[in-house]
Amino acid sequence: AQKITQTQPGMFVQEKEAVTLDCTYDTSDPSYGLFWYKQPSSGEMIFLIYQGSYDQQNATEGRYSLNFQKARKSANLVISDSQLGDSAMYFCAMRGENYGGATNKLIFGTGTLLAVQP
Amino acid sequence: DSGVTQTPKHLITATGQRVTLRCSPRSGDLSVYWYQQSLDQGLQFLIQYYNGEERAKGNILERFSAQQFPDLHSELNLSSLELGDSALYFCASSVFPLGPLTDTQYFGPGTRLTVL
DSSP states (O other): OOEEEOOOSEEEEETTSOEEEOOEEEOOOSEEEEEEEEEOTTOOOEEEEEEETTOSSOOEETTEEEEEETTTTEEEEEEOSOOGGGOEEEEEEEEEEOSSSOOOOOEEOOOEEEEEEO | OOSOEEEOSEEEEOTTOOEEEEEEOOTTOOEEEEEEEETTTEEEEEEEEETTEEEEEOSOOTTEEEEEOTTSOEEEEEOSOOGGGOEEEEEEEESOSSOOTTOOOEEOOOEEEEEO
């Protein structure tokens, strides 16, 4: 079974600083994808970044980067130059690719609430 | 704006009632997914449709059902509602039914259901 663990219920960061949100995962699938989504207080889920298990390089998207350590089964999100608008709940999710019975469903962690302070 | 639309945005109803949530996927996406976000269960996958056919089922109650229409919009029907069904219901869409791992799911704004 697949599982995503986010151990930080809440985090604070000062504006303009960088912050790392932790995500560890467990899967027996030979290949898988890891996703981060942002959920502001308005409620919508916004896709941020994707990392494939066989990708040679860590994913980056603007101020977002993913610190992917396959051996440790971790996929931490790094937000650089934090802005007030980054205050939100952040979810790590994964999709597995297995042989037979595979689905596209996403498995989500419990989320980390990030507060950016001026 | 993800391109996925959901209506209504808010829904307040009473126990025992039936409601229908509607979702229109992004242009070009053929797969639609429904997720439920509640305080006690977190974000959970309910069901997936691709091009009108059910493709995968998750933790969906028998009181809940869904369908996808020829124009690809989808509806989630919730019946005999209970207090515990109060949650945020998301629709997401993607291109493929079971595509490459890069096939990202884009979420709609959600429908917040309150059962009184």
